[in-house]
Amino acid sequence: MLTGKVALVTGAGRGIGSAVARMLAKNGATVIVNYNGSRESAEAVVAGIERDGGSAEAMQCNVSDFASSETFVKAVLEKYKKVDILVNNAGITRDNLIMRMSEEDYDAVLDTNLKGAFNMIRHLSRSMVRQRSGKIINISSVSGILGNAGQSNYSASKAGLIGLTRSVARELAGRGINVNAVAPGFIDTDMTRNMTEEAKKALNGMIPMGKMGSAEDIADLVLFLAGEHSDYITGQVICVDGGMAM
Numbered sequence: 001m002l003t004g005k006v007a008l009v010t011g012a013g014r015g016i017g018s019a020v021a022r023m024l025a026k027n028g029a030t031v032i033v034n035y036n037g038s039r040e041s042a043e044a045v046v047a048g049i050e051r052d053g054g055s056a057e058a059m060q061c062n063v064s065d066f067a068s069s070e071t072f073v074k075a076v077l078e079k080y081k082k083v084d085i086l087v088n089n090a091g092i093t094r095d096n097l098i099m100r101m102s103e104e105d106y107d108a109v110l111d112t113n114l115k116g117a118f119n120m121i122r123h124l125s126r127s128m129v130r131q132r133s134g135k136i137i138n139i140s141s142v143s144g145i146l147g148n149a150g151q152s153n154y155s156a157s158k159a160g161l162i163g164l165t166r167s168v169a170r171e172l173a174g175r176g177i178n179v180n181a182v183a184p185g186f187i188d189t190d191m192t193r194n195m196t197e198e199a200k201k202a203l204n205g206m207i208p209m210g211k212m213g214s215a216e217d218i219a220d221l222v223l224f225l226a227g228e229h230s231d232y233i234t235g236q237v238i239c240v241d242g243g244m245a246m
């Protein structure tokens, strides 16, 4: 159980982040439901958690912005005094073939997916070091391991997250802080919902289990990595992908 723990989940107004927020709250954590643009759905996530007897608050922050992330983390620490669990989940795609990819689309994806995680870890790690405990979980992707045609920006950001995870894990291992990455495969959320049936069929063909995963499949692993049963695990990248990247 995570009773007494404070968790901050970025991009938790919808998709995988919202499932993670609900899962951590269900297991006793007080959850900061961060959102960027989706205020209404973040508030609906909070309302659902409270209806189930949990505790949560929706807070806006664009995690790709260094200064805004600092202000956000300061506000969280002022109110809640600590953060025990940080889940860097916020992420976007701007797919295109390399020959057509704009500088803006490259930068936007790197700024959100990779720099966003850096910003949050940078601003929160000092407080975790002081309390000599913490769990940092970065949501990477099998695209960061396998690569994916049409996603060079996204794959680079997700591979970068793996490097960030391992380096920070080494820096903070002696301070009682675990840093791990989860690499989801093909998960049913807004991010994948707009794909053509043909593209979905082709992707399913690459998955040994032959089907997409759910946001809850990811939340189950995040719960394990956020709790005490994973205390001797750090610097790892764990795929939740139906066998896709084995």
Ligand code: NAP
Residues within 6 Å of the ligand: 010, 011, 012, 013, 014, 015, 016, 017, 034, 035, 036, 037, 038, 039, 061, 062, 063, 064, 088, 089, 090, 091, 092, 112, 113, 116, 139, 140, 141, 142, 183, 184, 185, 186, 187, 188, 189, 190, 191, 192
């Ligand atoms: P999604 O449904 O599109 O949700 C993306 C989330 O990221 C939203 O909550 C969004 O918040 C948030 N976000 C985007 N930019 C942000 C910013 N600058 N600051 C704060 N939050 C921001 O996607 P998802 O499928 O749940 O993806 C969640 C994570 O899992 C991402 O990192 C994604 O790369 C990763 N992943 C997904 C899959 C998949 O198949 N779905 C596979 C591998 C990895 P707002 O709506 O408030 O802007």
